[in-house]
Amino acid sequence: MANQTSATFENQAMWAGGRSPFNLSYGKLMMWIFLLSDAFTFSSLLVGYGAIRFSYSGSAIPWPDPSAIFNHFPFMHGYFLPLLFVSLMTFILILSSVTMVLAVEAGHRNSKKEVSKYMFYTILGGLAFLGCQAWEWTQFIHDQGRLDSNFFGITHQGYDHLKQVKFGDHFHWNPGDRTWGPVPFASLFFIVTGFHGFHVFSGVVLNVIIWINTIRGTYERRGHYEMVEKVGLYWHFVDLVWVFVFTFYYLI
Amino acid sequence: MGNFAHTPGEYDPISYVPHVESHGTKELWKTFWLLLGITILDFILYFSLAPSMFRNSVFIFFGLVKAYYIVGAFMHMKSEKINLALCILVPTVFIIGLVMGLLYEGHALSTY
Numbered sequence: 001m002a003n004q005t006s007a008t009f010e011n012q013a014m015w016a017g018g019r020s021p022f023n024l025s026y027g028k029l030m031m032w033i034f035l036l037s038d039a040f041t042f043s044s045l046l047v048g049y050g051a052i053r054f055s056y057s058g059s060a061i062p063w064p065d066p067s068a069i070f071n072h073f074p075f076m077h078g079y080f081l082p083l084l085f086v087s088l089m090t091f092i093l094i095l096s097s098v099t100m101v102l103a104v105e106a107g108h109r110n111s112k113k114e115v116s117k118y119m120f121y122t123i124l125g126g127l128a129f130l131g132c133q134a135w136e137w138t139q140f141i142h143d144q145g146r147l148d149s150n151f152f153g154i155t156h157q158g159y160d161h162l163k164q165v166k167f168g169d170h171f172h173w174n175p176g177d178r179t180w181g182p183v184p185f186a187s188l189f190f191i192v193t194g195f196h197g198f199h200v201f202s203g204v205v206l207n208v209i210i211w212i213n214t215i216r217g218t219y220e221r222r223g224h225y226e227m228v229e230k231v232g233l234y235w236h237f238v239d240l241v242w243v244f245v246f247t248f249y250y251l252i
Numbered sequence: 253m254g255n256f257a258h259t260p261g262e263y264d265p266i267s268y269v270p271h272v273e274s275h276g277t278k279e280l281w282k283t284f285w286l287l288l289g290i291t292i293l294d295f296i297l298y299f300s301l302a303p304s305m306f307r308n309s310v311f312i313f314f315g316l317v318k319a320y321y322i323v324g325a326f327m328h329m330k331s332e333k334i335n336l337a338l339c340i341l342v343p344t345v346f347i348i349g350l351v352m353g354l355l356y357e358g359h360a361l362s363t364y
Contacts, residue, residue: 014335018263022336025269032340043347050351051358058362067298087295091288098284101326108274167299226269229328236326240319247315251298252308 031230035237038199042241045192046248052184061153061181066250068162069152071171072139080171086250089132090242093200096125097239100207104232107225112214115225119211122235126204133197137190145186153181189249196245199238206231275331283325290314 014021022029056063067082074085103118144151154162158177165171210231219225294314301307324330329337 020263020265020268020270021333022339023270023333024336026266029336032336036340036343039344039347043351047351047354047358050355051361054355054359055361065303083295083298087291090291094284094287094291097322097326098280101280102277104328105274105277105280108272224269224271229272233327236322239326240322243315243318243322246294247311251294251311 025226027230028226028233031233035233038237042195042244045188045195046244049188049192049248052188056182056184059182061155061179063182064150064152064154064185065162068154068158069140069143069145070136070250074135078170078172080165080167080169082167083250085132085136086246089129089136090246092125092129092132093239093242096122096129097236099125100232100235104225104229107219107228110220110223110225112217112220115219115228116211116214119207119214119228123204123207123211126200126207126235129200130197130204133193133200137193140186140189145189147187147190148183150181150183150186151178152185153179155179192245192249196238196241199241203231203235203238206234279325283321286321287318290318 013019024032053063070086071080071082072085073079073081099118099121103115103122106114106118155177158173161174161177210227213219213227214225219227294311297307297310301310329340
């Protein structure tokens with residue numbers, strides 16, 4: 001009985017002021033709330049994507065199969081390698097998430113040297129991802145994908161051609177395989193991956209700022225590396241969004 | 253009880269930063285290998301299953317599993333207070349419900 005009373009008292013006292021009910025710093029709580037609002041934004045893009053894509057089911061020129069378009073790999077020109085490059089990009093982003101969380105862990109031990117080392121790796125991972133995305137965009141634009149037009153309306157002949165191609169084969173489009181297709185496919189590709197890429201870019205900028213501050217000893221003087229945790233949350237969120245872009249844009 | 257060590261008079265909402273101990277890197281690397289494994293599984297399933305609603309459901313399920321591990325382990329949600337976890341995760345469940353509802357409605361566009 002006594003235990004129950006003290007538990008109730010503690011629960012009330014938690015919200016009675018004079019302490020942080022979440023046991024979080026102000027900045028970290030605000031970062032969580034920002035990430036929640038950012039999740040709203042990306043969900044709205046997902047809803048728009050899904051609704052538009054559904055509206056093309058049963059149309060004469062169907063929504064293109066992503067593996068028909070994103071099947072290139074750097075230095076492997078002319079080979080049919082769908083999904084391989086995007087999987088590599090996913091791997092890069094997951095790896096940079098790990099180095100980020102290692103930086104956070106090193107921050108808990110107040111190890112300036114390790115925090116700056118892992119922040120540097122994280123920045124490299126982010127830049128590598130952005131480079132991959134730039135390459136992917138270049139390839140798609142080269143194949144006549146535009147914000148306002150899309151040359152990936154794949155005809156029956158084109159799908160018959162694709163059925164004969166196996167992973168790793170030589171592949172080039174024949175005349176008549178492609179025609180002008182659903183415009184929103186291209187616009188949504190640029191908008192969704194561009195919006196995510198811009199988040200990655202902002203994340204890299206934030207990481208660079210935190211990295212410089214770490215090297216300059218700002219957090220050592222402050223006594224804690226909480227700022228690393230805050231940008232870490234943002235960075236992991238960017239990784240999280242990519243998981244869903246990968247699922248909905250490339251797998252489904 | 254460590255969270256209540258400070259007396260109310262000392263608490264400053266703006267400058268308060270809780271002290272966090274390191275939990276080591278073992279769990280983080282485990283999560284990394286798990287995420288990598290699921291991504292490879294995605295890759296294999298993409299080529300071994302024909303496109304179907306079942307395959308799509310599997311990919312979405314894998315996406316949610318990855319999300320669970322990223323939020324839980326990398327973003328330390330597992331070690332946060334339950335108050336915070338509910339504040340962030342309950343609205344997320346509502347978002348997922350909204351997305352599913354709107355996608356269902358979007359499907360009606362194809363019959364239009």
